[in-house]
Amino acid sequence: MEAAIHLNAMGHSTDPVCWMQTGFASGFATTFAGQPIITREVECAGRGDAACVLHAKPKPEWDQLDDLELAATPLVLSETWHDAGQTVIGISAAFLSAKTMIERTAASNATLLLMGETGVGKEVLAKLAHRLSTREAEPFIALNCAAIPEGLIESELFGVAKGAYTGAVAARPGRFELANGGTLFLDEISTLSPLAQSKILRAVQEGEFERVGDTRTIKVDVRLIAASNVELNEAVREGTFRADLFYRISTLPVRVPPLRQRREDIPVLLEHFRLRYALRHGRTVSGFTPRAINALLAYDFPGNVRELERMVERAVLLADDGRAIDVRHLFLETDGLELKPAMCMTNDGRISAVDNVGSRANLVRQMLDLIVDEGGSLLEMEGLVIREALDASGGNVARAARTLGFTRRQLALRLEKMEIQESA
Ligand SMILES: [Zn+2]
Numbered sequence: 001m002e003a004a005i006h007l008n009a010m011g012h013s014t015d016p017v018c019w020m021q022t023g024f025a026s027g028f029a030t031t032f033a034g035q036p037i038i039t040r041e042v043e044c045a046g047r048g049d050a051a052c053v054l055h056a057k058p059k060p061e062w063d064q065l066d067d068l069e070l071a072a073t074p075l076v077l078s079e080t081w082h083d084a085g086q087t088v089i090g091i092s093a094a095f096l097s098a099k100t101m102i103e104r105t106a107a108s109n110a111t112l113l114l115m116g117e118t119g120v121g122k123e124v125l126a127k128l129a130h131r132l133s134t135r136e137a138e139p140f141i142a143l144n145c146a147a148i149p150e151g152l153i154e155s156e157l158f159g160v161a162k163g164a165y166t167g168a169v170a171a172r173p174g175r176f177e178l179a180n181g182g183t184l185f186l187d188e189i190s191t192l193s194p195l196a197q198s199k200i201l202r203a204v205q206e207g208e209f210e211r212v213g214d215t216r217t218i219k220v221d222v223r224l225i226a227a228s229n230v231e232l233n234e235a236v237r238e239g240t241f242r243a244d245l246f247y248r249i250s251t252l253p254v255r256v257p258p259l260r261q262r263r264e265d266i267p268v269l270l271e272h273f274r275l276r277y278a279l280r281h282g283r284t285v286s287g288f289t290p291r292a293i294n295a296l297l298a299y300d301f302p303g304n305v306r307e308l309e310r311m312v313e314r315a316v317l318l319a320d321d322g323r324a325i326d327v328r329h330l331f332l333e334t335d336g337l338e339l340k341p342a343m344c345m346t347n348d349g350r351i352s353a354v355d356n357v358g359s360r361a362n363l364v365r366q367m368l369d370l371i372v373d374e375g376g377s378l379l380e381m382e383g384l385v386i387r388e389a390l391d392a393s394g395g396n397v398a399r400a401a402r403t404l405g406f407t408r409r410q411l412a413l414r415l416e417k418m419e420i421q422e423s424a
Pocket of ligand 1: 003017045052
């Protein structure tokens with residue numbers, strides 16, 4: 001097909017033209033073999049050979065590889081993704097633009113504000129920002145503000161002097177002090193009390209604060225990365241979040257879209273977590289069944305990446321050794337679950353959207369477009385549909401008629417007509 005498209009658009013080539021086919025074969029073989037396999041097209045219909053012929057060999061067995069082949073050598077996933085905890089996974093435009101923003105501003109000390117639903121991977125991105133910064137060797141300290149009771153949040157953030165309150169038996173540093181020289185990641189920042197907010201503003205602006213119950217001022221050098229799963233400007237409008245703090249921390253706002261808005265990332269994440277948990281739990285799970293992948297592509301993931309990760313870990317544990325993960329390993333309670341065909345994987349591995357509401361109507365329309373483009377006649381189509389229905393019914397005319405909404409007699413008449421036309 002690739003050669004045909006090339007011939008049609010560009011005419012004969014002097015070189016083989018089927019790059020996609022070659023790349024796909026290389027990636028496929030590499031994944032199976034667990035080592036880099038390079039495929040080369042040695043004969044190609046696109047340059048006038050009778051057919052396209054691909055040769056595949058492990059990379060070391062090729063005598064000479066050209067620059068393109070070297071550059072396009074497939075990655076062996078299980079090797080390159082060993083440092084899974086460090087890897088930021090995503091290929092969608094929405095995800096990559098968030099990642100690019102983080103990479104571009106990694107060298108700056110400006111506060112980063114990550115906005116997105118719970119579970120989209122804000123902490124992973126915060127760690128990436130830290131890793132890429134000049135502070136890499138210094139501490140990365142994270143705190144989920146929503147997880148700390150309001151009465152304790154200030155001592156958690158800024159530390160506490162001995163005897164500051166009942167139970168403060170020893171002086172203790174807070175997260176700002178622990179993060180000195182490095183990065184402090186504050187998740188769910190919108191949940192902070194007004195007092196904590198004003199202290200944070202000062203700590204970020206002046207780099208100084210006091211421990212709770214202490215009068216001595218402590219100076220720190222901390223890059224703040226804040227995250228929120230609610231719209232902070234709305235919180236400002238409602239008066240629950242300080243406007244000055246909002247402006248101070250929203251210099252570099254990065255929106256991390258929910259997983260259902262970047263479904264292209266689902267297959268990559270599936271593979272990533274499958275390898276991670278197979279390794280961690282000492283299991284061999286060969287992959288996912290097409291049914292499982294289609295179900296996952298259609299699922300909305302209210303819990304985002306975190307939910308997907310949990311599902312895959314559980315499925316890795318439940319699946320039979322050496323076999324693929326199926327729907328039943330992923331969705332335990334399938335009752336409440338609607339598996340709508342929101343997305344489907346096409347034969348060439350691309351993901352295409354199917355309109356939920358009119359997916360059947362859409363399919364029919366696409367089919368019709370194809371038929372009209374190919375110049376098919378109505379009678380011919382009718383014949384094809386009837387033959388298909390007869391095949392499906394095992395030659396039973398009455399049952400085929402029911403499928404097509406005909407009476408047995410109507411269908412028999414049409415069959416007769418088809419036979420006459422064919423013999424003519
Ligand atoms: Zn070819």
